[in-house]
Amino acid sequence: MSQLQEERDIILGNENVDSFDFDEVREFVRGADKNLFISHHFDKADKMLVQPRGGFPTYEKQFALYEFFVEANVDVLPLTIDSNTRLNDYATAKKMLRLSEANEVDMLNGYPLVNHGYRSTRKMMTHFNHPVSLRHGTPDARLLIEIAIASGIFEIEGGPITYLLPYSKNFPLDKAFLYWKYVERVCADYSTLNLPINRESFGPLTATLVPPSITIVIQLLEMLLSLEEGVKSFSVSFSQQGSMTQDIVTGKVTRALAEHYAKQINCEDAKIHLVYHQWMGAFPTNRDSADQLINMSTVIASMVGADKIITKTREEAVGIPTKEANAQTVANTQYTLRILSGLPAIVDEQEEAILTAEVHAIMEAVFNDPADTLWRKVFNSIKNGIIDVPFSPHIINHNKMITIRDSHKNIRIIERGNVPIPDHCFAYEKSCCDLNKDTTSIVNDIIHDIGIMQ
Amino acid sequence: MKVVTGVIGNDIHVVANRLMDLSLNARGYEVFNLGVNTYLEEFFDAAVETGADILLISSLNGEAEGWSREVKMLKAGYQSLDNLIMMIGGNLSVGSGNAEDIIPRYKNYGFDLVCHQVDLNTGLDMLDSYLQEHRPS
Numbered sequence: 010m011s012q013l014q015e016e017r018d019i020i021l022g023n024e025n026v027d028s029f030d031f032d033e034v035r036e037f038v039r040g041a042d043k044n045l046f047i048s049h050h051f052d053k054a055d056k057m058l059v060q061p062r063g064g065f066p067t068y069e070k071q072f073a074l075y076e077f078f079v080e081a082n083v084d085v086l087p088l089t090i091d092s093n094t095r096l097n098d099y100a101t102a103k104k105m106l107r108l109s110e111a112n113e114v115d116m117l118n119g120y121p122l123v124n125h126g127y128r129s130t131r132k133m134m135t136h137f138n139h140p141v142s143l144r145h146g147t148p149d150a151r152l153l154i155e156i157a158i159a160s161g162i163f164e165i166e167g168g169p170i171t172y173l174l175p176y177s178k179n180f181p182l183d184k185a186f187l188y189w190k191y192v193e194r195v196c197a198d199y200s201t202l203n204l205p206i207n208r209e210s211f212g213p214l215t216a217t218l219v220p221p222s223i224t225i226v227i228q229l230l231e232m233l234l235s236l237e238e239g240v241k242s243f244s245v246s247f248s249q250q251g252s253m254t255q256d257i258v259t260g261k262v263t264r265a266l267a268e269h270y271a272k273q274i275n276c277e278d279a280k281i282h283l284v285y286h287q288w289m290g291a292f293p294t295n296r297d298s299a300d301q302l303i304n305m306s307t308v309i310a311s312m313v314g315a316d317k318i319i320t321k322t323r324e325e326a327v328g329i330p331t332k333e334a335n336a337q338t339v340a341n342t343q344y345t346l347r348i349l350s351g352l353p354a355i356v357d358e359q360e361e362a363i364l365t366a367e368v369h370a371i372m373e374a375v376f377n378d379p380a381d382t383l384w385r386k387v388f389n390s391i392k393n394g395i396i397d398v399p400f401s402p403h404i405i406n407h408n409k410m411i412t413i414r415d416s417h418k419n420i421r422i423i424e425r426g427n428v429p430i431p432d433h434c435f436a437y438e439k440s441c442c443d444l445n446k447d448t449t450s451i452v453n454d455i456i457h458d459i460g461i462m463q
Numbered sequence: 464m465k466v467v468t469g470v471i472g473n474d475i476h477v478v479a480n481r482l483m484d485l486s487l488n489a490r491g492y493e494v495f496n497l498g499v500n501t502y503l504e505e506f507f508d509a510a511v512e513t514g515a516d517i518l519l520i521s522s523l524n525g526e527a528e529g530w531s532r533e534v535k536m537l538k539a540g541y542q543s544l545d546n547l548i549m550m551i552g553g554n555l556s557v558g559s560g561n562a563e564d565i566i567p568r569y570k571n572y573g574f575d576l577v578c579h580q581v582d583l584n585t586g587l588d589m590l591d592s593y594l595q596e597h598r599p600s
Contacts, residue, residue, distance in 0.1 A: 176475075178475065178498060178499055178500040179500070215477075217478060399481075400477050400478055400481055401477070402475050402477040402498060402499045402500070404498060408481065408484075411485070447489070448485060448486065448488075448489030449486065449489065449584055451485075452482050452485055452486050452489075452583065452584075453584075455482060456482065456583075459478060
């Protein structure tokens, strides 16, 4: 028996799992309908795929949400997981699920997939016969993704960096790398049976003034960590940054460099997709303004040429959205995509050259770390601040990089910390900003720059 | 002046914490930032370790009051913290509360300076003038 299979036996021996039948699950994946695979839709679609967010505790409410989404002409269904499951606290999730079922009050902020199990969840997924994307935020997602794939969920979001640095203060980063290596291997293994399982990285990170160079580097590294384990379909992503030009440049550089670095490890056969998140920062409380912001995001995603867009709702500032508001965004976004045409091609060669040089320089510094494997190089690079994510709560993050917006709302680096931004790029970034201010004014600017959409 | 700062309890809101770090440094303080999700014991331990003059606790999710009730009891267990200046700021109640009710409660819990929904620089100005009054150098 392989070492991976031994580990899988232990993970699936969890007391909350009702007898996992490996052979039956393999047969299910082998014979699964192509429509359940997002990789199939990426291949055949001639439009951007639209995917909302959403998860409710009970089977019935999740089913009802999907009915609304399908009615609104959704392309990809989400399955958002509750916070207890994300922290591997299945006992609490179970208790809260029972309370939600008994009282018709939602006691969880998502669907407790492990407690529901794959036998019943698979009935829902095959009933709707749409591709489903697993949205969670789990540092140790080993059990969760096993149950997801067995349920017919063939897109797994997340990664060791993007699901840790924005969400956790103390979870050990080295452990997260090893837990995600398991996820990649299981996805790669199932990908040999039918169409590939798609992995997607979470580009928004903290959604707070993260410069595109940092976003892209982390996207590329999670992609490489996934491809080197045999994953054949991967989505890199980022969220709306505040400047249309910066978004277009970011999309173009991300695509070009993803292809470049995949080729460097001889994985050019893998399919790489680009995903765009509608504004992930603080939303306006006014619902009509929120609708306008969402619509603008859709236009920018089209300019970026994304393969998939992940939507927000007009109730974002208020709380967990109702299924009605959620489905309305899907319908509105589909409408905007249908009527948008004749978009101009915008190219900014100087911005592209600067951003490309920054990403190459950081990637080179990561590869030059003396560690023997890629994940250890990445781990060391985060530890010593070569990669520095603004506003990460994690203790390992360096917090020496400072970013602000220039007059066109582009995110610019004014303090680089240990991040090896080349001198000419750093000089350019600073030249875009007014730096003759004292720290108090800069702090006030940062507060303003975070809340630009409110 | 040495300041230990951080966000109390199971609160992961990091943005203001980073900005306070920047602002305190700019005002000439030596900052020991414990970050988000920090418990009272950790604050007091850090104050002892660093020999801090000031402990500046912040809270956004409104749950600070539950933790603050234990300040006096826990602090009494440390011998060297009697001169520590205690400050707290942020959203200091769950839901809407008004400063007239909240400030005396927190002073009773053992804080010298209490800032409920006061903007960052106003709060730090309050700290500066408090120091001038109480620590003539």
